[in-house]
Amino acid sequence: MAETQENAEQKIFVQNRRGVAGEAWVWFTAMGLTIGVAMVIGLLSLIGFRGLKVFWPQRAVVLQLQSESGSTQTMAGVITKEQEKAGHYEEGSEKQIEWQIFQGNKEVLGLSYKFVDYTDIQKVEYPLNLIRVERLEYGDAFGFPVSLKTPDGGMIDAGDPAFSGELAKAVKQATRVRKEIKTIEKKQIGKINYAIEDKKIKLKGLERKQKAGTAEAEKINAELKDLFARYEILAAKARQLRDQSAGYVLVYKISSGQEKNLPAEKMVDFYFPNQLNRIERFQRFCHRIFHFLADEPREANTEGGVFPAIFGTFVMTVMMSLFVTPFGVMAAIYLREYAKQGVLVQIVRIAVNNLAGVPSIVFGVFGVGFFVYFVGGSIDQLFFADRLPTPTYGTGGILWASLTLALLTVPVVIVASEESLASVPNGMREGSLACGASKWQTIQRVVLPAAAPGILTGFILAMARGASEVAPLMLVGVVKLAPNLPIDNIFPFMHFDRKFMHLGFHIYDLGFQSPDSEAAKPMVFATTLLLISLVVLLNLSAIWIRERLRKKYVVGTF
Amino acid sequence: MNTMTDDLKKTEPKTPPVTVGQETYEKHDQSKSDVRACITVDHYDFFYGKTQAIYDAHFVMPEKQVTAIIGPSGCGKSTLIRNINRMNELVDGVSHTGDIRIYSQSIYDPQLEVTELRKRIGMVFQKSNPFPKSIYENVIYSLRVSGQNRKSILDEVCEMSLKASALWDEVKDRLHQSAMSLSGGQMQRLCIARAIANRPEILLMDEPCSALDPIATAKIEELIYELKKDFTIVIVTHNMQQAARVSDMTAFFYMGNLVEFGETKKMFMSPEKKQTEEYITGRFG
Ligand SMILES: Nc1ncnc2c1ncn2[C@@H]1O[C@H](COP(=O)(O)OP(=O)(O)OP(=O)(O)O)[C@@H](O)[C@H]1O
Ligand SMILES: [Mg+2]
Numbered sequence: 001m002a003e004t005q006e007n008a009e010q011k012i013f014v015q016n017r018r019g020v021a022g023e024a025w026v027w028f029t030a031m032g033l034t035i036g037v038a039m040v041i042g043l044l045s046l047i048g049f050r051g052l053k054v055f056w057p058q059r060a061v062v063l064q065l066q067s068e069s070g071s072t073q074t075m076a077g078v079i080t081k082e083q084e085k086a087g088h089y090e091e092g093s094e095k096q097i098e099w100q101i102f103q104g105n106k107e108v109l110g111l112s113y114k115f116v117d118y119t120d121i122q123k124v125e126y127p128l129n130l131i132r133v134e135r136l137e138y139g140d141a142f143g144f145p146v147s148l149k150t151p152d153g154g155m156i157d158a159g160d161p162a163f164s165g166e167l168a169k170a171v172k173q174a175t176r177v178r179k180e181i182k183t184i185e186k187k188q189i190g191k192i193n194y195a196i197e198d199k200k201i202k203l204k205g206l207e208r209k210q211k212a213g214t215a216e217a218e219k220i221n222a223e224l225k226d227l228f229a230r231y232e233i234l235a236a237k238a239r240q241l242r243d244q245s246a247g248y249v250l251v252y253k254i255s256s257g258q259e260k261n262l263p264a265e266k267m268v269d270f271y272f273p274n275q276l277n278r279i280e281r282f283q284r285f286c287h288r289i290f291h292f293l294a295d296e297p298r299e300a301n302t303e304g305g306v307f308p309a310i311f312g313t314f315v316m317t318v319m320m321s322l323f324v325t326p327f328g329v330m331a332a333i334y335l336r337e338y339a340k341q342g343v344l345v346q347i348v349r350i351a352v353n354n355l356a357g358v359p360s361i362v363f364g365v366f367g368v369g370f371f372v373y374f375v376g377g378s379i380d381q382l383f384f385a386d387r388l389p390t391p392t393y394g395t396g397g398i399l400w401a402s403l404t405l406a407l408l409t410v411p412v413v414i415v416a417s418e419e420s421l422a423s424v425p426n427g428m429r430e431g432s433l434a435c436g437a438s439k440w441q442t443i444q445r446v447v448l449p450a451a452a453p454g455i456l457t458g459f460i461l462a463m464a465r466g467a468s469e470v471a472p473l474m475l476v477g478v479v480k481l482a483p484n485l486p487i488d489n490i491f492p493f494m495h496f497d498r499k500f501m502h503l504g505f506h507i508y509d510l511g512f513q514s515p516d517s518e519a520a521k522p523m524v525f526a527t528t529l530l531l532i533s534l535v536v537l538l539n540l541s542a543i544w545i546r547e548r549l550r551k552k553y554v555v556g557t558f
Numbered sequence: 559m560n561t562m563t564d565d566l567k568k569t570e571p572k573t574p575p576v577t578v579g580q581e582t583y584e585k586h587d588q589s590k591s592d593v594r595a596c597i598t599v600d601h602y603d604f605f606y607g608k609t610q611a612i613y614d615a616h617f618v619m620p621e622k623q624v625t626a627i628i629g630p631s632g633c634g635k636s637t638l639i640r641n642i643n644r645m646n647e648l649v650d651g652v653s654h655t656g657d658i659r660i661y662s663q664s665i666y667d668p669q670l671e672v673t674e675l676r677k678r679i680g681m682v683f684q685k686s687n688p689f690p691k692s693i694y695e696n697v698i699y700s701l702r703v704s705g706q707n708r709k710s711i712l713d714e715v716c717e718m719s720l721k722a723s724a725l726w727d728e729v730k731d732r733l734h735q736s737a738m739s740l741s742g743g744q745m746q747r748l749c750i751a752r753a754i755a756n757r758p759e760i761l762l763m764d765e766p767c768s769a770l771d772p773i774a775t776a777k778i779e780e781l782i783y784e785l786k787k788d789f790t791i792v793i794v795t796h797n798m799q800q801a802a803r804v805s806d807m808t809a810f811f812y813m814g815n816l817v818e819f820g821e822t823k824k825m826f827m828s829p830e831k832k833q834t835e836e837y838i839t840g841r842f843g
Contacts, residue, residue, distance in 0.1 A: 427683060427685055428687050429648075430687065431689065433645065435680075435752065436673045445691075445702070445703070446690070446691075450689070
């Protein structure tokens with residue numbers, strides 16, 4: 001009898017287990033999370049892998065090719081991809097593989113990327129003396145060094161043990177001179193150009209007022225003359241530097257056997273990809289990443305670095321945050337603390353929420369119409385009339401771009417701030433009022449500090465959204481290549497009317513607007529990785545601040 | 559404050575004796591001739607929208623004594639105490655008739671800034687509500703909002719208030735840490751320190767011990783006893799023993815009505831109303 005009772009108990013137990021309501025839903029939720037996480041991880045690892053691979057100094061190969069027709073060919077470069085050949089296969093035939101080779105030497109070979117049939121490859125070699133040169137123009141070059149011509153007419157043979165040391169010295173010197181020239185041209189001559197421009201505009205203004213011959217105009221003319229003289233001196237200095245640096249010339253043979261000359265001042269860097277050991281490889285990897293981050297773009301943005309784009313993105317995001325945060329928080333304070341909660345406030349709230357769903361391009365259009373043409377145009381009329389018809393603020397610029405994005409992200413800030421204001425316990429407000437504080441004092445001294453972490457969350461969301469937005473920017477001031485940074489050494493240091501570069505737009509431009517899309521692909525991945533990293537970095541720093549605030553105000557338990 | 563008491567002396571004869579039950583307040587006053595009326599609740603009705611929460615309350619709380627307000631939950635104790643510093647005005651749609659006077663001045667006097675009124679009345683809430691600031695900043699909050707920024711004064715006030723609320727020894731080494739790191743009992747004492755920091759005339763306490771353990775409760779009761787020397791204290795409590803221990807006067811409310819008001823000793827020994835007796839002995843409520 002005892003046994004049957006046990007059985008019965010067991011049965012009940014089993015029944016109960018079956019009967020737990022909603023078990024299936026737990027699985028659904030877990031599945032949803034898994035899919036989401038898998039997609040994010042997949043995307044990030046793809047971008048991370050492809051983005052970092054760009055900088056890894058891969059080994060270079062020399063391929064002996066023989067096509068079906070019997071012609072032979074040698075080819076040097078880096079294997080970038082192995083894939084199945086596209087097209088239809090005959091029934092039963094083997095699948096054909098092809099390799100994508102980055103062969104560089106664009107000025108000779110035309111295309112820097114080429115596909116070769118796997119079956120055509122006769123021999124694969126990794127010669128130690130294969131050199132890869134990064135050049136100012138035409139991208140990378142692969143070749144076998146022959147000799148180095150020195151300025152005094154000498155010649156160092158490639159077999160000489162001193163060869164690579166001398167070459168490195170030559171490149172280093174050339175880089176230094178280039179930097180000096182750049183400093184002169186960009187900073188000093190840039191400053192003079194700016195001043196000349198300014199004076200010319202003043203002169204034009206005087207002319208318009210029919211005061212062309214007056215003493216004032218004369219003075220400006222004299223100043224102009226002086227500026228031109230200074231310009232000449234600097235230009236001569238730059239020319240002299242340029243001549244000085246000339247001299248070293250690398251002679252190398254490309255895979256087809258052709259001999260080429262490359263002056264050192266056209267070289268950015270060089271290395272022997274098959275001679276590097278693991279540590280050197282890693283050093284070079286870091287070196288290339290550094291140059292990607294710190295250099296300016298070359299060759300229609302497909303070469304060089306992305307520094308101006310990083311800088312533009314950063315400055316714009318910070319400016320946007322400076323605009324959006326006070327504005328959004330103030331609006332939220334009014335909505336939550338002062339406005340009488342009623343139908344009207346509810347309508348306003350819904351409208352604000354809906355604003356977050358408006359397509360971003362619409363904000364771009366609004367930015368052009370309102371900020372650029374109306375506000376910017378009016379500013380030009382009032383303050384920069386001398387420069388018209390050349391617009392100053394009446395054209396896209398970093399100020400208008402950040403204002404447009406601020407408008408775009410303000411609903412996020414308002415909603416998050418309102419939530420966090422609402423979550424501040426009423427007891428705190430009462431405590432403050434009971435101490436004789438006015439309402440504003442209460443908000444300022446008690447409510448806002450308590451709501452700060454939540455407000456920062458909104459700020460983080462807004463920043464992430466703003467930093468990764470591209471569409472509206474294209475209308476209000478982003479350009480493919482900006483001649484100057486929005487912040488520089490020329491008074492007044494911050495030029496909010498300037499156009500700027502942006503990583504998001506850079507990606508678009510590289511991927512879809514560049515003449516050689518295959519060549520731009522690695523840069524697209526690298527830039528995407530960078531943009532994501534920048535957004536993550538900005539977010540992490542904001543989160544760090546928030547956690548510090550939280551810790552400070554952590555609510556004790558009884 | 560002095561001018562107020564002078565005012566009071568002048569106006570006192572004019573106000574009629576306040577009747578509470580069969581006993582008049584004047585009668586009570588005769589036994590302690592130095593006691594003056596501090597808070598006068600004068601035929602006070604209070605409404606949340608259309609619901610009336612207090613019906614014609616009428617009694618006087620003496621100066622520098624502890625008045626306990628007792629009664630079952632929902633009878634309007636908090637409503638009354640929160641009206642003394644006009645805290646209930648934060649609720650939408652409230653209204654009142656009658657008057658509450660501090661000494662002889664009506665709290666609804668249009669010339670009286672509500673912030674000024676609240677600076678004269680400290681309040682300790684049922685649920686402790688320290689600000690997300692350091693302990694130090696919490697205590698001197700009321701001075702800061704009145705524009706006092708002299709460090710020497712602030713330091714002195716902070717130390718004095720914390721000593722008065724028996725918290726000084728526990729926190730003197732960590733004044734600049736967040737107040738949120740204190741225990742519940744310490745928080746409540748911190749709120750008391752904050753309430754007395756700018757030397758108000760009146761201290762309102764709404765169930766200050768409801769969330770505390772017996773030891774912390776004992777400390778706060780001791781504290782009330784100490785504070786009585788300087789402040790007029792109004793305390794709401796659900797704990798009959800506590801009311802009996804700390805208060806001099808007791809008001810018993812039931813469903814918004816003041817049922818009985820009198821000396822605590824007398825009320826607990828021989829209540830006049832049957833309802834009071836039943837509530838005090840725990841037979842209903
Ligand atoms: N904000 C409010 N709006 C509307 N009615 C309220 C509000 N606050 C309190 N009341 C009502 O007023 C009456 C008195 O409430 P009150 O908070 O004063 O009770 P209490 O005596 O303090 O009770 P407890 O001992 O539970 O704290 C109750 O019926 C309550 O429902
Ligand atoms: Mg209450």
